[in-house]
Amino acid sequence: MNARPRVLVVDDDEDIRTLVRELLERAGYTVDEAENGRAALRHLFSNAPALVILDVTMPDLDGYQTLERIRDLSDVPVIMLTARTQELEKVRGLSSGADDYVAKPFGRQELLARVQALLRRSGGKAEVLEAYADGFVQIDYAQRRVIVQGREIQLTPLEFKLLAAFVQNPNQVLSRDQLLEIVWGDPYGVSGDQVKLYVGYLRRKLVPDAPDSAPVETVRGFGYRYRKS
Numbered sequence: 001m002n003a004r005p006r007v008l009v010v011d012d013d014e015d016i017r018t019l020v021r022e023l024l025e026r027a028g029y030t031v032d033e034a035e036n037g038r039a040a041l042r043h044l045f046s047n048a049p050a051l052v053i054l055d056v057t058m059p060d061l062d063g064y065q066t067l068e069r070i071r072d073l074s075d076v077p078v079i080m081l082t083a084r085t086q087e088l089e090k091v092r093g094l095s096s097g098a099d100d101y102v103a104k105p106f107g108r109q110e111l112l113a114r115v116q117a118l119l120r121r122s123g124g125k126a127e128v129l130e131a132y133a134d135g136f137v138q139i140d141y142a143q144r145r146v147i148v149q150g151r152e153i154q155l156t157p158l159e160f161k162l163l164a165a166f167v168q169n170p171n172q173v174l175s176r177d178q179l180l181e182i183v184w185g186d187p188y189g190v191s192g193d194q195v196k197l198y199v200g201y202l203r204r205k206l207v208p209d210a211p212d213s214a215p216v217e218t219v220r221g222f223g224y225r226y227r228k229s
Helices: 014-026 037-046 063-073 087-095 108-122 157-167 176-184 193-206
Strands: 006-010 030-034 051-055 078-082 100-103 131-133 137-140 145-148 151-153 216-219 223-226
Touching: 006 014, 006 037, 014 030, 014 108, 030 037, 037 063, 051 063, 051 108, 063 078, 063 157, 078 108, 100 108, 137 157, 157 176, 157 193, 157 223, 176 193, 176 223, 193 216
Parallel strands: 006 030, 006 051, 051 078, 078 100
Antiparallel strands: 131 137, 137 145, 145 151, 216 223
16 A cells, blocks of 8 residues: 555544544554534545544534535545434434444444445545536535526525536436435435426526526436536
8 A cells, every 4th residue: 555545533522533543543544633524624625535534413514414515525435423322323324425333432443444444445535526617507516506607596405416416427317216326315215206306496496487498308218317518
């Protein structure tokens, strides 16, 4: 291994950050620390990590909100770290895009083994999305800003994820099940009607006066496609 993998530890508890940093540095990792979610998002751009260890309970942006923003920007592996041990909390974290879940107090060797396993599966540093632009739309992923032909529009988190899925796969037909997986994270537990509903919402936001002219087209019997301008 030529470069030391970089791990970002996000926790508002300095003692926890120090503990995890010392554990990982002894194992040969480079470690960055962030005391809150907003600092974590800044680190994604300045020093893109190979893996993120993310606390659930933090002020301002909590772990789930931070994870949602991270998933807008990157597919970097994320381990959620929390004192909450209920099964529903674990399910919430995993369904929100986390790759693993470790409860506090945690065993040091267990955490280290989970880090090593995730890094083996991911194969290295993930790409961080910063911006997208074509002749129709401009997207700032970090700020969640969307500008359509010079006009800024406001999208809900689901609408933003749906638009991101389309522009990241231009001119490619995405099936209902693919969109449920990419946007909702669950191709089975969510009704397929939600896709049709939110595509309609998105079209009306993109072109309020003529939604049918929006570059998200229906490919009957197959799914939807974004026509890149």
